[in-house]
Amino acid sequence: MPRDLLVWQHAMACLRAGVPVTLLLVAQSSGASPGRQGFKMSVAPGSMTGSVGGGIMEHKFVELARDRMQRRDHTVLLREQIHRAEAPHDRSGMICSGQQTLILLPLQPAHLPTVHAAAEALEQGLPGTLHLTHLGELSVHLGHTGRPAQLQASALNPAHWHYSEPLGYRDRLTIVGGGHVALALSRVMGTLDFHLTVFDDRPGLNTLLINPHVHEKRTLRSYEELAYEVPEGPNQYVVIMTFGYRSDDVAVRQLLNHRLAYLGLMGSEAKIAQLLAGLRADGYEEPQLRRLYTPIGLPIHSRTPEEIAISVAAEIIRVRNAPLADAR
Structure with missing residues (x-):
């Protein structure tokens, strides 16, 4: 079973039941970061599945996601996390070295078709690519691309970014x-x-x-x-x-x-x-x-x-x- 399948299935079940749910995703990683690029979590108020690296850093982001869902804050976040105690900013609370960039996407009912498409592609072993933008636009394009996962920011406005990754087994x-x-x-x-x-x-x-x-x-x-x-x-x-x-x-x-x-x-x-x-x-x-x-x-x-x-x-x-x- 692909590692991400349970994450998408959990998110799909929450959306269908009308339960708030947030997707956490590692968009970039380097060094000895415990969360590698492509790691995902689906977080709801009373349940979650998957992992973005574990430890205090993961706990913080789970609590952040739940707090924002309670406040009905649907803003998409892109956060850098540096795993070094001496880092001047963006410290994760971990000291394993390395760093990772996380995306926090509050899922909305409009995301359900895409979440279903991702789960279905993984279940059936269909090749495809997942796309996510700073505006919270989530899409799945089926077919082989051969491209690795990547996070790209606009040269004119770094706050405008686009993340893509192949679905299924790398x-x-x-x-x-x-x-x-x-x-x-x-x-x-x-x-x-x-x-x-x-x-x-x-x-x-x-x-x-x-x-x-x-x-x-x-x-x-x-x-x-x-x-x-x-x-x-x-x-x-x-x-x-x-x-x-x-x-x-x-x-x-x-x-x-x-x-x-x-x-x-x-x-x-x-x-x-x-x-x-x-x-x-x-x-x-x-x-x-x-x-x-x-x-x-x-x-x-x-x-x-x-x-x-x-x-x-x-x-x-x-x-x-x-x-x-x-x-x-």
Whole structure:
């Protein structure tokens, strides 16, 4: 389930019931800010869901939203929050460093169609873009845009701003091989805001058929099709964990030159050494091979499928959250 879906559903239920409700949204973030760009909350007088970073800062904004709803103040706010005790202004009350910009939007009955459209798009996995302006204009445009979230202010009047962000999952994980470890990894990654796809080349594979955690699962005729099936991009993550050495080798050769955020291969040290030796013999160079994360996962002496899944998920989180300077 996309992280934001519950926020939109809560807001929609409040609007339909005539209950005041406010959308809190992180429009920008930097450094060690606990609230990242795109984090959201739906706040009503007696309920709320989501998060904009937690702690005293979140508590302040929840109370601010509730106070303004009680006073029927419908003004849209854009507030900077700096997480440093020595900041001369806009201190959040937190000392974790970094900063974030929050939007506080009191939702009105006129927003209901857009809130419903956002929830429906997330439920159905439809691509789209959310737009919000300083005037409180909220809209959803369906269709692929490829643009990241951004907050833009007018050069003539900084108080005039426009925020947009893609709906749904930013990051996508493709698992090549649908066995027991793939099933365990799907269960873990399903909680981490990834769109999940599993491919296998074995028709009727039970662990693929019973996997309830993924958004797509398909049986390929051959892993030779992977270069065409797996999209490229900075938010594309791939884990290779097929049935054996030969299929692993085919999958790696199909994807090694793909532009991906992460390409990991599961296997024993002996198998990996043999596979890498074969790639070198066929002319693959070290810069290409260094793009492959293998042995896969953080070294926590994992043995069971569930333990391996946790180690792989942790490595993917580390790659996703690492500064660009740390990327391979």
